[in-house]
Amino acid sequence: MAIIPIDLAGRSYDVRVNEGLIASLPDHCGSLLRKKRVPIVTDNNVAHHWREQVDYALSASGFEPRWRILPPGEGSKSWTGLSETVDWLLSEEVERGDHIIALGGGVIGDLTGFAASILKRGCGFIQVPTTLLAQVDSSVGGKTAINTSAGKNLVGAFHQPALVLADLDALGTLPRRERLAGYAEVIKYGILGDAEFFGWCEENGAAVVAGDSEAQHYAVTRSVAAKARIVAEDERETTGARALLNLGHTFGHALEAQTGFSDRLLHGEAVALGMVLAARFSARKGYISNGDAERIAHAIGASGLPTEITSLGLNCGGQTLADHMLHDKKMDAGTLPFVLLRSIGDAILDKDVALNDVADFLQEQLGAA
Template sequence: MTAGTRTDAPSATTGRAGAVVHVPLGTRAYDVHVGGGLLARSGELIAPLLDRPRVAVISDETVAALHLETLRAGLASHGIEMVALALPPGEATKSWPQFTRATEWLLEQKIERRDMVVALGGGVIGDLAGFAAAVLRRGVRFVQIPTSLLAQVDSSVGGKTGINAPQGKNLIGAFHQPALVLADTDVLDTLPRRDFLAGYGEVVKYGLLGDADFFDWLVAHGPGLLDPGAEADRIEAVRRSVAMKAEIVVRDETEQGDRALLNLGHTFCHALEAATGYSDRLLHGEGVAIGCALAFELSARLGLCAQEEPGRVRAHLREMGMKTDLADIPGPLPDARGLLGLMGQDKKVVQGKLRFILARGIGEAFVTGDVPDKAVLEVLDDALSMR
């Protein structure tokens, strides 16, 4: 170890098989593997973590039809038995009924405290299965195998788990770190274009909040990520996103300060998701992209960043073919005061006061609770007037 090297800082290694980002959280440290063919290698990578050669997999019906047998074969290659439950796809699954179904199924499978739960799916499955693992027998270990771009770069890393409530998104949950994350970039080829782009909303967020060089890299390479042949660039985009998230999580695991930066765009996004009923009218990553554009617009109007910055954000999102404005959301929306009211259920509310993640420029985000309602209403009114 060279002088000045921090042993508690995230580290990354890259090779022909992809990259590994280490998340150093003491006894709960884990690795995030990024690359192709990881489902086929799942047995090799998971076996060292097991007390007995058996895992319980929670997935959804769409993902299971595409990837469950590949996972089964990968596990079987190292003598690991698999039992599986496939839940309905979609955000509505992140609810008490399906959570109850999942936890009761795990108990029926006689999953013990030293066993392993595997979440095979996007953010919905990762959040729900992780929460089930967190509370089952007061905590069992779990592995995240994220199958969407959004889950690979964001929700699978950092230990946030949970379900939605009628009052808002992710209001019920626990911090429970995974034992391992396998982000197989090959599975991204099976994503519909809309889902891939929704995931990209979380990728670009990382450049906007703390890495202007990464944003510039995305401007140059982002459109090419849609090409299934762009394996090296896809691995790099996921690796850099994961490394940035890991660095922030290590500094602030339970979101007492810096980790709130990861919610850039999310205060607007969660209100828009609630307004659209957590439906296919607006995917989470689409809401993040629109929310980031609105956050930069609000920052510019408050004199925090240059007037050109919101335009740069929107220009890149449009070049990617993404939603950028409230006008891009189909169907009715509440008025500005209605949307502001929905923001009041956000987890970032402190003593009844909203906290926003704003920016002094691309790559320079910060958290503040000092935002006048009037300024937020003006931004929302103007955005709604364009519908």
């Protein structure tokens, strides 16, 4: 088992990566489960695969699992989903010293973490991410949020979990499309800060997506270690270091908004497209070569992820996509910083990007220039 510490002042916790963690949940949670009743938030898909095992593991250790099972998808990460979850937690008499288990992907982790952050001014929670994307990204670092009509993740809080259990067995239950979406966040760590790992991804990305256990263990462990270093340096995204993790997200969120934050475009697919766009825009600005930009596009495309926004069949122009960026939560004093690339493995935060230039670039990418 790999154990990666997230070192924060006074609030450090571990991310554990291995097979069999869900089946042995009480052994890992230890004293964090201090009462007989254990509140668990999940969705229907995850409950189908894991409820029986969790029930057995907790009951055998003298606990009483209490379930809140939500519909899968971004629709649950809403004001209504938050309100109803908080009301349920209150009805379960959750106290500030208790820990809620978030069992699921990024939607469940974000919603549960945000509910925990505001319940009685902050109670504990444990992340048990069941998707590749959540294991390498959203479960680590304490960002929690819900979506609103104005955009994605615009209402939330920084609230660190007490423990993260990344069970690799859960990845075997995922459809290939979900594994691909998670892989986008894996290769991101190579593109933004680790050229050696990017090279490893070029050679082994297909094995990660196909379910090779050794490749998945390495990919998850290396990705979490990379994020741990960045989060420890810049927990609340104030110095610019953590902002580099947003590589591909500014472009990607605009595409998600245009497709209605729906299953038409999964978050990881949007990030993959966003990273290709960020690389090509970096080349357009003269930061990297066109060759490096297309090497990134090829590596992403070789895994099976989308690389061309024309594949989405969007009925809009570049200006419409750029307008979505005006609602980005990273807007500061009327400007929007972009994560761009000086080279593969060397990302920078560019605070001098004109959105009209971005709109022109996106129009070209849409093939309507």
